[in-house]
Amino acid sequence: MKEIQLIQVLQSRECSDSARQTAFTALHQKFEPKVKSYVSFLLHRRISDVVVTDLAEVAFVKAFLKINTYSSQYPFWVWLKQIVLNSVRDFLRAKKTKSLSYAEYNEESRAIRNLKDNTSADSSVICQETTKQVREFFASLPSKYRKVMVLRFYQDKSYEEISSILNNMNIGTISTIILRCRANLKKHMNL
Numbered sequence: 001m002k003e004i005q006l007i008q009v010l011q012s013r014e015c016s017d018s019a020r021q022t023a024f025t026a027l028h029q030k031f032e033p034k035v036k037s038y039v040s041f042l043l044h045r046r047i048s049d050v051v052v053t054d055l056a057e058v059a060f061v062k063a064f065l066k067i068n069t070y071s072s073q074y075p076f077w078v079w080l081k082q083i084v085l086n087s088v089r090d091f092l093r094a095k096k097t098k099s100l101s102y103a104e105y106n107e108e109s110r111a112i113r114n115l116k117d118n119t120s121a122d123s124s125v126i127c128q129e130t131t132k133q134v135r136e137f138f139a140s141l142p143s144k145y146r147k148v149m150v151l152r153f154y155q156d157k158s159y160e161e162i163s164s165i166l167n168n169m170n171i172g173t174i175s176t177i178i179l180r181c182r183a184n185l186k187k188h189m190n191l
Helices: 003-011 017-042 048-065 076-097 102-117 123-141 143-154 159-163 171-186
Strands: none
Touching: 003 017, 017 048, 017 076, 048 076, 076 102, 123 143, 143 159, 143 171, 159 171
């Protein structure tokens, strides 16, 4: 299958989960070496292969979650490369501010490995249940918190961009909201 066909399968809500998983696996296999190489390049090869792999997986998770935002007028690699760049920036920012532990950052990569490795019906049910729990959690958030979380994790905005979008909200407030929401999500998910 060609790259654009694989993306169309991923974007289609009518395709079966197994077809979407197969399409994702094919795209993952095709772009994984490029993504790892790009991550390594961005970090000036100063970081272990394990971290490079984890950052690559985080980028794939974000790409999978945001696949519907991809427009075929641009090459897929250009779109994916921007997600990788933003993921590396997030990692470096988190490392710099110590607001995100390595273990927390790996939670996203664990989700992608489960998606890639598990093809059974049980894993599909678990994935659906997890998605349901996350949606319930987001629905229960106050509007101000929900806006910050959506801008940060679904629209991949920086703290500065979130601040300007939300009428110059203090960056410290944004950071606090994100940290509280992460902690509450862990409690909600019983992690």
